Amino acid sequence: MNVKEALDGLSCLSVATIRLALRRPSELRRYVTHCLRKYDELAWNGLPCRGPVTPTEDITVTIPAHHSGGGMSFDELVMLARATRVLRPKTIFEMGTYNGLTTAVFELNSEPNSRILTLDLPPAESENRPALASDQELVASRRLLSIPRALGLSRYTQLMCDSMRFDPSPYADSVDLGLIDAAHDLDHVQNDTRKMARMMSESGIIFWHDYGGKGALRPLASYLEGLAKRCPLYRIPGTTLAWGSARELKSELQEVTS
């Protein structure tokens, strides 16, 4: 634990925190992270709150009942499903497939003629271990696309490439909904954001997962908050999803992506 993490922990010291530390110390980090994230959201620290879409009363979404891990909560899956249903993207691109839970959500809620591309590391590159321990665990435990397969879904294309080496140019300006949820260290998030911006259509929307974390996830949040000084980015309340319109991001990141 570094000094910043220790200060973060101290900043939400309460009777409940001390009780949990005594009763279930292994849950303390998760509790403190949750409290701090909620505090930032309610105190208007970091990205402002705003939903990406406003569904009308007649719209429903479909979510797989089984949750296979990967870090995305049911609330977050619903938010992605709502965006997919309302925006009706022709092409969806996600970085970070894992077991394909989000891939399945995209397929279940998108138009039958839309295209879904999902990128993950090839098996041989599992030795190219991500920097963060939490990402290493996900690489080791993934069962690529097991969820869509179990649901009999098949309208997706699996791309197998390290995102650092991935060439976005064949997909330039074509993606209407992008999700960045691969490796969560700063180098990868910067790389993935630039490449996603390059691939996005002007009217598209980009989502990032795991915004607002402390500790090892703090650089991801700082990067997005830095970017938000130059183009509008938002957080979705009650989730760790951040999002922004591709138009502004494309022009902001143009020099580094072309």
Ligand SMILES: C[S@@+](CC[C@H](N)C(=O)[O-])C[C@H]1O[C@@H](n2cnc3c(N)ncnc32)[C@H](O)[C@@H]1O
């Ligand atoms: C958090 S999981 C994705 C979860 C998925 N979006 C879901 O909720 O169903 C992250 C995935 O990114 C992959 N990954 C990690 N580093 C990567 C990289 N450099 N390039 C491509 N994929 C990577 C991991 O193998 C893992 O399957």
